[in-house]
Amino acid sequence: MIDTNTNNNASFLSKVSDYLIDNYSENLSELCIVFPNRRAGLFLKNLLADKLRKTFWSPKVFSIEDFMCEIANKKITENIRLLIELYAVHKNIEKENAKSFDEFIRWGQMLLNDFNEVDLYLVNANDLFGYLSESKAISLWNTDGKPLTAYQIKYLHLYKSLASYYKEFTNQLASKNIAYQGMVYRFVAENIENIDLTKKWHKIIFVGFNALTTSEEKIIKKLIQLEKAEILWDADKYYAENNMQEAGTLIRKNIKSIGTKDFNWLSDDFKNSIKEINIIGAVNGISQAKVAGNIIKEKFSTLVSDAKLSLKTALVLVDENLLLPVLYSLPPEVVQLNITMGFPLKNAPVYTFFDNIFAMHENAKRFNKPEFSDKQSFYFKDLIKLFAHPNILSLFNANEEHIVETIIARNKVFWQQEEILALIPENKSDIKENFKKLLSNWNVQPNISFECMANFIAMLQKSIISEKKQVETEEIDFKVDIELSYLFAFSKLINNLQCSLSSIADVVELKTLHSLFSQTVSLTKLPFYGEPLKGLQLMGLLETRTLDFDNLIILSVNEGLLPSGKTSNSLIPVDIKRQFNLATYNDHDSIYAYHFYRLLQRAKNVYLLYNTETDDFGKGERSRFINQIIDELPKYNSNIKISESIVSSLPEKQLIDYTISIKKNEFVYNMLKKMANNGMSPSAINAYRNCKLKFYFLYLLKLKETESVQEKIDAITLGNIIHEALHVLYKPYINRIIEKAHLEVMLKEAESIIKQAFLNAKFSIDEINFGKNHLIFKVAIKLISNFIHQEIKYIDDLKKDNNILTLMVLEKDMYKQINILVNKEENIIIKLKGKADRIDSIANTLRIIDYKTGYFDKKEVLIKDWEDLINKPFMDKSFQLLFYAYLAKDDYNNSIQSGIISFRNIKEGFHYLITPENTKNINNIDFNYFENVLQQILTEMFDKNIPFNPTEEIERCTYCPFAMICNRA
Ligand code: SF4
Incomplete structure (x- = not known):
């Protein structure tokens, strides 16, 4: 390991602070410093204070987004409000053909993203959407003269209306004085010459930028020309001067377009530094988290036990979903921790709790048909999910009878509200009161759902705070702080939803509220911004912008994450994006490459952790950035040493917080015997071999695997289609010798049989011909054709040995x-x-x-x-x-x-x-x-005597659908 006191290259922010002191010491307070994010400002102010060693008025510091809002004198509106405004436009344009709000939000969000991009890149919306609809019309043009299908007509209509949507939407927002990000940026870019900034600040200094949208570029360029601004870059010759390096693509473009006279600063750290880079593969995210914890314990325990020194070390999570596993894996030596990242709200256990409750009420309505009343009853499997949830368990004392076991033991399928309430102990009157509302008829009054959720959150907050007071401990309890933070975020989100929804009459269905709640949660990240100047820094990749660390541990250095690759949430195809100078995935890859290499530039001890398991479509290999540095860096500088290793098993077993343990009472035992009668499959026994509790959930309770990961759904579709198509192709040859000629017939029939397999799986022709399913269709054809060719070769080989x-x-x-x-x-x-x-x-x-x-x-x-x-x-x-x-x-x-x-x-x-x-x-x-x-x-x-217990090997829970129930998510 390299001593962090040697080889000291000044950090970028240190250079920035020196520059400001050297050039603006007389009027520091009149400066406006603009960073790509909010985080760096605090570090800069601290550095200035350290260097000046006297009282001073610090400059005004903004993130770029706050800066735009400040000079435009506008605020960016909450996403949910924007969706509701866009829905009003949709209804106005489509009239009686308007979709329900529920159907609309599925593509409304995509439209919002596209409008935002159009404005950020100052694209003429009429030109773009006009061109887009023409191009779609041509691509759908049937050369054989067949008329367009109803689906194709609808598809075209949507594209033709996009320009009207954009115009009406932006006018509507402007009339209400509200805006989305792109609208604010476009406003500033189009008015920059008329906005008087000289009264506000002596100079504006843009610091640490790399990717600039067209609007940002225009604004910065104009301010520099008017000598009202300067820009300070951070780049290394290794990637900036080599046209083959994607990390330098945008820096090179910026130099050309903005053309500052002095390029501050182009350093040569990759050439002149000493580095050790350790590349470590681990089987999954949880293993990576464990490995990271071990590295901190073994290599940096002295550093992280000192709040000030630990600032030199950063744990960077490319995949924010690993936040909780990482927190649980940190060694006790970490005395202080600063988390700076957005934590996806959908990962909070309370989200699954509410999601389950919505589903429980929807099921209650389904099962209670045709007349549902206040006496609706709830399905026992929904109740098990409800009472087995960690948030509920935390409200009851550990020694109280497990309500889940009571529900199972009673062998009752439907439960009414009073029966459920009777399961809650009398001394828990506050919980009982909340459950009364939680189990009231949400289908009759959907709006009550938000009130119930808000009450429930307040109860959880109270319980956590009182527990925290009782447990006097010196140790930092990250878990409690995070739990309180996300409960607060949920109460804010619910409040926002309630306020926004009061303006639309269409949201009357519970399932619409459910879908809106889920969509809003999936778009929300809980921003953690702790005390940044102390402690080990735990950050998302974007939060590292402009910062430097001597010791770096980066997790999830895998394709699809770093760089993020070809994910698209847009109605605009890539070729058209290119034509209109909108950002494409190539630009996003260059942005990620820059962040990655810039972070490595001054680091001394680097650990790059990656997941060794790829998904079913081969995605998720280790990042090409890893392969590049292995190949290039030691040749570029022999003082850069690289080592590679794979960790095949977890360093230690995780302690289990609480366990659900299902005893084999008579009821459970009878279920087992019934299964023995009906037949035990290898999948069931495999489930048992892996986790007894999972077997119980899946095969005795028959809880469904509610798989929401899209890649998994695609993989299942592909698997089923291939199995069915092969069955149909080979069926005529059962009990026959397979000849080459038979296989050649199969080759000819394959495509139509695969198409039929799709139709049998309830896909429409339109669905097969467009989008993701079309891709699966093409993959299936390719795989089956490869397979048959291989069979032909095999038959030929057998023939040579006189075999059949x-x-x-x-x-x-x-x-x-x-x-x-x-x-x-x-x-x-x-x-x-x-x-x-x-x-x-x-x-x-x-x-x-x-x-x-x-x-x-x-x-x-x-x-x-x-x-x-x-x-x-x-x-x-x-x-x-x-x-x-x-x-x-x-x-x-x-x-x-x-x-x-x-x-x-x-x-x-x-x-x-x-x-x-x-x-x-x-x-x-x-x-x-x-x-x-x-x-x-x-x-x-x-x-x-052996209960169905959860597995002790926590890594087996990573992809388990019941992870939330078991507190293993
Ligand atoms: S989450 Fe883990 S313990 Fe729970 S059922 Fe799944 S594999 Fe078993």
Whole structure:
């Protein structure tokens, strides 16, 4: 590790403070300093005070957004108010064809973003939207003369109306004297020559900018020409002078367009510094958080135990979702911490709590049809989610009877309000009172929902504060402070929603309120701005702008995050954006590259942590920035040392705050027995192997996996479509030898069969032909065609060895019974069931195939030790393949192989399951071992003394849909 007292390059802000003292010491207080964000101002003021060592009037400091509002004398309006104003425009333009508010907000937000961009980049809205609608009309033009479909007509109409929307919307806002960000920036840019700034400030100094929108560029350029402003840049020759470096793209553009006489400052830190860069891969976000905590403990414990010294160290979270795992992983040596970032409000547990309550009321309305009254009843699964939620559990004492267990034990499907209230202990009258409202009929009075949420938040705040008072501790309790901060943010958000909604009559449906609440929460970040001049700095990437640190730990250095890549939340296609000089993903990539390299520029000890797991579409590889620095920096400067490592397991187990433990009482045990009768699938046993509680939630309570991650939904769609299409393609050849000619027929039929699979999955033709689904459609065609080509090659190879492939069965349901002795006295028969995707016969050997479209690693089908099958999650696929072989073995006399065809690595062909004896043929001894494993798992599953407990391996909770219920989110 490099000593932070050596190799001292002055930080950028230190240079800025010296510059101000040297050039403006007489009139510092008359300066206006403008930064890209609010954070840097406090650091600058502190540096000035340190250097001047006397009382002084500090300059006025603004973020660029505050500066624009100040000189325009305007305020930027809350997003929800803007949406409501835009909705009024929508109704006015569309008249009787107007959508409900609920449907509108899905694309209204996108429109707001586009209008904002149009103004920030000073684009002529009429030209842009006119061009856009013409281009859409041409792209939809059917050369074969077919008329446009209803969907295409609607689509075109929307594009044709965009210019009217823009005009009416901006006029409406101006008449009410409210504005969005772009409107304010455009106003300043168009009036900059007439705004008299000389009376306000002697000089305006813009500090640390890189990406400038057209409006910012115009304003800064004009002020510099008028000698009212200066600009101070921060760049390094390494990226600024090399046209191949994307980090310098915007700096080079700015130099050209703004053309300041002196370029302050272009440093040569990458050339002249000594650096150690450690690149560390970890399996997921939680592991990264643990690794970061360990680095701080092992390398920087002396620094972080001193509030002032720890300022030299920053933990940078590219993915803000890792804030809580990181906080829980910090070692006790960290005496002071300053968090500067926006924490996504949707990550707050109280959000899922309210989301569940909305869903519970919506279900109550559905189930109570046709007449729903004040006596509506609630579904027991919704109540379990409600009472198992950490926010509710925190209101009850730990030793009180667990309400969830009571609900399960009573075996009652629908519960009325009084019955639920009776479960709450008498000494909790305040909680009872709040629940009365929470369980009142929100469907009849949707607006009551906000009042109930506000009351509930007030109750939680009171309970946390009184608990905080009781627990006198010297340790900093980040958890409590964060909880209070987000509760405060929620009460503000609810209040805003209530005020804004009072102006629209259309919001009468509870589901509309629910959707609006969810949308608003998903767009809101809780800004944490702690005491910045002390403590370890925990920051988002954007908050690091203009700051420098000797020691840096950056998490989530993965593609899709750093840089963010091709995410689009816009109606304007990229090629048109380019034509009108709007920012595209290429510009965003350059911005991220600049932030990354600028941060590395003066750092001495750097740790770059990345996630080693890619998602099902191959996204999320380690960032190309990592590959670039490995390749380039040591050649550029031999004093830059780079090391690489992978952390395969977590440093330690996480302590569990509280646990839900489900005892196997009679009711639960009967559910288990029922399942034994109906059949136990490998997925169910795998769920149990991974987490007993997850098995209980999924397979006994049958709580649905409410998967909201879009990538996951896309992956599931792709997987299902491929499975169905392969089934249809191969079906005519069951019990036949597969010939090359058959496969060539399949190649011709593939596209239409895939299209039919989409239609069967309830996608319309329009949905298949446009947007994201079209992409999935194209991917499916490509994957299936690659697969069939690989099959042709395989058949050819077999032929050369005088072998043939017979397709035996497709999607075969297989069953078997197993007898086990449970609880030392009871013999029970458990039905095992499974469905193999395909079974072939080659040279008298059975080949059981499972198709996988998701991520797959060869190690997952390599069994090293039979014991691993008991509870190691990476053995899920091996377990499943052996399970199928075990079910199939009695029906066929052949020897058996089982394996995977991965659509990700189609060229690698069939991935055989390899037994601990290192063979691909599964023999009777292997089946005996496997039966033993099954016996062990099932005996434990039915053991009445072993409750369904949460897993102790917290990393297994990362993608679990029940993480919030278990307090593991
Ligand atoms: S969150 Fe974790 S403990 Fe809870 S069910 Fe899921 S895997 Fe089990």
